[in-house]
Amino acid sequence: MSKAAVISDHGPAAIGPGRLILVVGPSGAGKDTLLGLAKTACADEKDIVFPRRVVTRERSSSEHNAELSMDDFCEALARGDFAMHWEAHGHSYGLPRAIDDDIRAGRSVVVNASRTVIKATRGAYANVTVVEITAPPEVLAERVRMRSRVSDGPLEDRLNRMVDTAMPDVTILNVGRPEDHAWRLVRAIKGG
Numbered sequence: 001m002s003k004a005a006v007i008s009d010h011g012p013a014a015i016g017p018g019r020l021i022l023v024v025g026p027s028g029a030g031k032d033t034l035l036g037l038a039k040t041a042c043a044d045e046k047d048i049v050f051p052r053r054v055v056t057r058e059r060s061s062s063e064h065n066a067e068l069s070m071d072d073f074c075e076a077l078a079r080g081d082f083a084m085h086w087e088a089h090g091h092s093y094g095l096p097r098a099i100d101d102d103i104r105a106g107r108s109v110v111v112n113a114s115r116t117v118i119k120a121t122r123g124a125y126a127n128v129t130v131v132e133i134t135a136p137p138e139v140l141a142e143r144v145r146m147r148s149r150v151s152d153g154p155l156e157d158r159l160n161r162m163v164d165t166a167m168p169d170v171t172i173l174n175v176g177r178p179e180d181h182a183w184r185l186v187r188a189i190k191g192g
Contacts, residue, residue, distance in 0.1 A: 016126030018047075018103035021110045021189055022118060025133035027089070028143035030174040030181075031112050034133055037182035038110065038189060047107045048189060054082070054094040084121065086114045103127075110189055131188045132168035135175050 023031050035050065042048045055065045056073045068076065073092050077085060082094035099109045103125060113121075115132075122128050135143070170188045174181050 014124060014126040015100055015103050018106045019108040019127040019129060019191070020099070020103060020121060020125045021108060021129045021131060022113045022121060023110065023131050023133060023185070024113055024115045024118065024168070026135075026140055028140035029133040029135050030143065030178055031133045033178045034172070034174060034182050034185050035110070035112055037178060038185045041182065041186045042110075042189060045190075049099070049102045049107050049109045051096055051099055051102075051109060051111060053112055054096070056092045084113075084117055084124075086116055088114050088116070108189060108191075129170070129188060129191075130168040131170045131172065131185060133172050133174050133185075135173065139175055 023035055025031055039050045042050075052066045054068050054073065054076070056068055056070045058067060070092065073094065076082065076094065081097055083097045083099050085092060085094040087093070093114065095111055095113065099111070102109050118128075118130055134140075170184065172181050172184050
């Protein structure tokens with residue numbers, strides 16, 4: 001499997017009219033925490049979807065992921081089950097093909113994605129909003145240390161990962177109480 005992010009073939013036109021909201025940022029930024037708070041805040045919004053990301057590592061309680069073995073992931077990939085997929089930190093990640101149907105139906109789809117997919121998604125989808133969640137290096141390091149998932153690999157590798165990305169539409173510096181920052185994510189999701 002390639003290390004580059006791959007967007008599945010969607011045909012000649014960019015998918016719309018709904019929106020794809022990519023929540024991106026470095027390990028330890030608090031993406032899953034803010035996504036969880038945003039999902040709760042948007043629970044009554046029928047046109048906002050938070051699909052489960054598929055990952056080839058053990059699922060943790062703080063993430064909204066579905067766990068697949070590498071063999072099962074490769075089989076799903078061969079079947080065309082993913083709208084996009086990528087590799088990071090020694091794991092494979094995928095977003096279900098159903099997100100395309102939601103976007104075609106005019107819904108807003110909110111996903112935790114790699115910064116490596118930004119450029120490709122802007123070409124494949126008509127309405128993409130990139131929300132970067134970040135924190136100072138010492139905060140990122142402490143959060144990753146506290147999480148201490150063995151499958152994450154060396155701490156230094158996660159913290160020193162350099163990703164060339166396009167400019168985000170919204171940047172959230174997630175320091176302090178997450179509840180104080182989740183409202184900015186909710187506002188970006190709702191298009192405000």
